[in-house]
Amino acid sequence: MSDSTLKRFGVSMDDKLLQDFDELIKSKGYENRSEAVRDLIRNALVQQAWETDDQIVAGSILLFYDHHHGEVMHELTAIQHDMHDMILATTHFHLDHHNCLELIVVKGRAKDLRVFSDRLISLKGVKYGKFTSAPVVATSSLHDE
Ligand code: NI
Numbered sequence: 001m002s003d004s005t006l007k008r009f010g011v012s013m014d015d016k017l018l019q020d021f022d023e024l025i026k027s028k029g030y031e032n033r034s035e036a037v038r039d040l041i042r043n044a045l046v047q048q049a050w051e052t053d054d055q056i057v058a059g060s061i062l063l064f065y066d067h068h069h070g071e072v073m074h075e076l077t078a079i080q081h082d083m084h085d086m087i088l089a090t091t092h093f094h095l096d097h098h099n100c101l102e103l104i105v106v107k108g109r110a111k112d113l114r115v116f117s118d119r120l121i122s123l124k125g126v127k128y129g130k131f132t133s134a135p136v137v138a139t140s141s142l143h144d145e
Contacts (some may be wrong), residue, residue: 002115011037046134053111059133060086061104061117068098079123080104083116096122107136 001104013021021033062088080087086108093101104120106113113133122127 006124053109055110056108057110057113057133058107058136059105059113059131061105061106061120062128062132063120063126064095064128065100065102065123066098067100069125072123073109075123075125076102076120079116079119083112086113086116090138106133125135 003062021036025033028036030039053137063076065072065076080090086106088105088107090105091103093103095101108116110133113131117129117131120126121131
């Protein structure tokens, strides 16, 4: 997005829809409509990319678990070794006596990463897990492909 110039376009909508949109923008803390519309469009493009399973994405898998729980440590390690070629980094934080937070930074095909994150998040002992990702290609060039 470094060499792009800003283009303007007009949008027509009825009063009520615009009023609702302005309220949404305000509640989300956007400075103006343009900023909000850009974010909506980016989100739609990311969502579309997600639906293309061969899309290369990068992101993170966040896992909260109790390391005392059964075999959870062993299983987490075994799964990560199975998928080592998609892992860029793993960081483990000891939150307190029981609880651990593990952050796994990943890159690979969306389909493969989804399977991988599902395996980790569904492990018994993992209390909360979240996978967040975005396409590696710039969203502004998605339409050019
Ligand atoms: Ni720990």
